[in-house]
Amino acid sequence: MNSHPKVRFALTGAAGGYARTLLAQSALSKHVEPAVLCDRDTDKVFALCRELGYSEHQLQICTPSEDLESIPDETIAIVPDLEMLINAQYEVLVEATGNPTAGTQVAREALAHQRHVVMVSKEVESVSGVELAEQARSLGVVYTPAHGDQPANLIEWYERVTGWGLEVVALGKSGEYDLIYSTSKATLSYLDREIPAPEMAELLDLGSNVQETLNRRAELATTLPRKAAADYCEMAVVASWTGTSADTESMHYPIARIQELADIYSTRLEGGILNAHGIVDVFSALRVDGEASFAGGVFVVVRTHDSGTWEILRGKGHVVSRSGRFACLYLPYHLMGIETVETIFAASQGRAVSDRMPTSNVLLAGRAETDLPSGTVLHMGGHHHEVEGVLPVLLNTAEHPESAAAPLYAAAHNTLTRDVKKGALITSVDF
Incomplete structure (x- = not known):
């Protein structure tokens, strides 16, 4: 050198x-x-x-x-x-x-x-x-x-938090852009798209039934394009470096306010949405006019230990679940x-973001969004590098040991040599 x-x-x-x-x-x-x-x-x-x-x-x-x-x-x-x-x-x-x-x-x-x-x-x-x-x-x-970028920021944040001895229940990021509810116009907007959503006024509080509230919010935002291939790609990278996994191949993508994350990212038995702990996920940040943005930042949800400690922290404005059993620690930025x-x-100087080595515990793959005939070119493009006609999915390789699914971006730009039915995984023998 x-x-x-x-x-x-x-x-x-x-x-x-x-x-x-x-x-x-x-x-x-x-x-x-x-x-x-x-x-x-x-x-x-x-x-x-x-x-x-x-x-x-x-x-x-x-x-x-x-x-x-x-x-x-x-x-x-x-x-x-x-x-x-x-x-x-x-x-x-x-x-x-x-x-x-x-x-x-x-x-x-x-x-x-x-x-x-x-x-x-x-x-x-x-x-x-x-x-x-x-x-x-x-x-x-x-x-x-x-x-x-969010992967490195989240990997490092995960390392710090686990280094303190805390158990991480979930880790992830917000989508690139927020959902903004206008209280004066009763509309919901995402970038330059705006839809009427007067019902959202009743859903700004999480309520006692977390899943019901999240389902109703999702229904209101059905026409807004909240999900992106880039999100799946980033969570695959995070899972690889941290040894965590996906709870569901399509991720949960709850529409959530920042103060709700500790309640949402707990297991179903504990009132949240997860099937297990140690999960990567993405949420759509919901805020009202004038509230600060999550700015595509990253978070970890941890299990609390001493209730007195976390009540002190709740009093200082930290996001602690209503039960007191979980807390969300977040960094509301990624500055490219x-x-x-x-x-x-x-x-x-010989230093990486993590001392760990990445593993192949999660695979970013793709399922056909519609029937794809032989000869189809799997074009990749757009700001978020979507693969045309293919939905990104996160597969936990331990649950799919015999899967021949191809990495999504290894399939990109290739031409299919046989028909692929809607919903089928794109495999290495398809191109």
């Missing part, structure tokens, strides 16, 4: 929104700086860097024929081809292509060349995370999810690349 005073990193997917947040923060960081930025649209990357205040003399757009080993340390190379990273001078790869095949390959090559890897692409992680972590450990380098500078520096 070079002796440059700052940790130099390479970034793939460098023209994307995530890249902007990382590059903006890197310009302020005392510890890390970009060395090489990779994206097919090199002009867009150049323009982005200039907009963020990088000087023109710092930036050099390179062609595939150029020798990156000769680029001075002070220069940020902008390259169009992932293969060019092999000969570039950097310590840490930040992988943000979102492409399972390309992202896996570039991460493998970085590790093989004794570079640390900070994984932003949850799609890559869901397919190849276990393999890449094993490769990194065998080579004595770091492979880790990136702070700033603003936080990732910490992960890059930590990786260079």
Whole structure:
């Protein structure tokens, strides 16, 4: 590795929104700086860097024929081809292509060349995370999810809380965007979609029958698109690194207010919605006009121990269940690349988000949303990387030991070679 005073990193997917947040923060960081930025649209990357205040003399757009080993340390190379990273001078790869095949390959090559890897692409992680972590450990380098996205934030929060000795009953995140109830208009909105929902005024309190209230809320919000493939992908990553599991393959997705989470995420026998403990899940945050957002943050629900301790904490505003037996500890933020500078520096010092190794205890797979005839191309796209015609599911591999289900993002972009019936799992022999 070079002796440059700052940790130099390479970034793939460098023209994307995530890249902007990382590059903006890197310009302020005392510890890390970009060395090489990779994206097919090199002009867009150049323009982005200039907009963020990088000087023109710092930036050099390179062609595939150029020798990156000769680029001075002070220069940020902008390259169009992932293969060019092999000969570039950097310590840490930040992988943000979102492409399972390309992202896996570039991460493998970085590790093989004794570079640390900070994984932003949850799609890559869901397919190849276990393999890449094993490769990194065998080579004595770091492979880790990136702070700033919910998986790493939640994994680290889980490690801290369990390190205190608390039993985690459930862990998860809110959906990317809140459901907002307008008390003046009696409407429910999600992003730019708004529907009339006068009945929600009666459902702002959880009431004595938790499941009934959640069912009624869900009925009111049926037309709003609350679920996303990205949520399933992120929870698969979290389950892999923490050894937890999914309670149901489609997850519960309750519509919940923050103060209700400790009541909702307990077992059915204890008045909640879970069938077991140690569960990953996602909820849709419900708030009224003017209330603070959960901001796509993360949470753990723990079993309390000393009632006096938790009553003191309830008095300080912490979320404790009505029974006093559970509490929700949460972080209402994820700041994308603003936080990732910490992960890059930590990786260079030999530290990952977790000392654990990920496992294949949960598989992110897909079920056909409708009948899919042979010849169908499983296109992947959109902001949340949905796979067209396929519903994401989380399978606990211990319960499906003989399953031939394919990882969702290994199936993406492939062409089906046989018919797949509605509701059937997409398997590796289907493409």
